[in-house]
Amino acid sequence: MKTIDLNCDMGEAFGAWEMGDDAAMLEIVTSANIACGFHAGDPLVMDRTLAQAKARGVGAGAHPSFMDLWGFGRRPILGQSPDEIEKQLIYQIGALQALAHAQGSRLGHVKTHGSLGNMANEDIGLARAVARAIKAVDPDFIFVVMPGLPTERAGEEAGLRLAREIYADRAYADNGNLASRKLPGSVLHDAEAAAERVLRIVESGEIVSINGKRIPARADTVCVHGDTAGAVAMARAVKRRLTGAGYVVKPMAGLAPDPKGVE
Incomplete structure (x- = not known):
């Protein structure tokens, strides 16, 4: 049986400010990456998103970032040591984990957000x-990584369960990381074209960069960003294309093997 996960970044509202259509996305995706308050989200939004995910059988995970509410976590925050970043991540993951515990649910994975994720995918020390932060909070958490990049290497070294991720709505640089949002064509908006590209990546095991370079890539989970225009339509198109090709879409918690050999 061919299986894959479909994930979305969500819970990114803050106070009176709304972001994305989480309710609609939760009817489509199988895993939710929930903002932890540093780039978006607040305790009420976090709690509500956890409850909505649980009600729909969607796997919940933490989506920590740099401390950057003003820039939505998409600005590089320089000058911080890896130890500082590690403690900030423990703080964020722990906050969401406590809210999940309070309502009788649990987290299953962690995926970094924005510039933190991009920088970790080019800096093995940061990765x-x-x-380390993920393992310190719960060594059974799945670490969502990009294939062939430092996060994958760091997760393997730490003995964590890994889910290797590709993006439906983003173009890739030649090194396998995401292309800068400042570049033309870096964010994809055509739902059907994006869905077809996802299927090609999953079936072929390779990504084609924005410059045409072919990069080997295993895909366990596919991300559709919840904050982009047309996100719901894109998520539907991706899921429809994958299921039409014979894939069963299910939460990543049931897909990522235990590196210790224990299911």
């Missing part, structure tokens, strides 16, 4: 700090 290792992320892996």
Whole structure:
């Protein structure tokens, strides 16, 4: 049986400010990456999103970032040591974990957000700090990584369960990381074209960069960003294309193997 996960970043409202259509996305995706308050989200939004995910059988995970509410976590925050970043991540993951515990649910994975994720995918020291933070909170958490990049290496070194992720709505640089949002064509908006590209990546095991370079890539989970225009339509198109090709879409918690050999 061919299986894959479909994930979305959500819970990114803050106070009176709304972001994305989480209710609609939760009817489509199988895993939810929930903002933890540093780039978006607040205790009420976090609690509500956890409850909505649980009610729909969607796997919940933490989506920590740099402390950057003003820039939505998409600005590089320089000058911080890996130890500082590690403690900030423990703080964020722990906050969401406590809210989940209070309502009788649990988290299953961690995925970094924005510039933190992009920088960790080019800096093994930062990637290792992320892996250490995840393992410190719960060594059974799945670490969502990009294939072939430092986060994958750091997760393997730490003995964490990994879910290797590709993006439906983003173009890739030649090194396998996401292309800068400042570049033309870096964010994809055509739902059907994006869905077809996802299926090609999953079936072929390779990504084609924005410059045409072919990069080997295993895909366990596919991300559709919840804050982009047309996100719900894109998520529907991706899911329809995958299921039409014979894939069963299910939460990543049931897909990522235990590196210790224990299911």
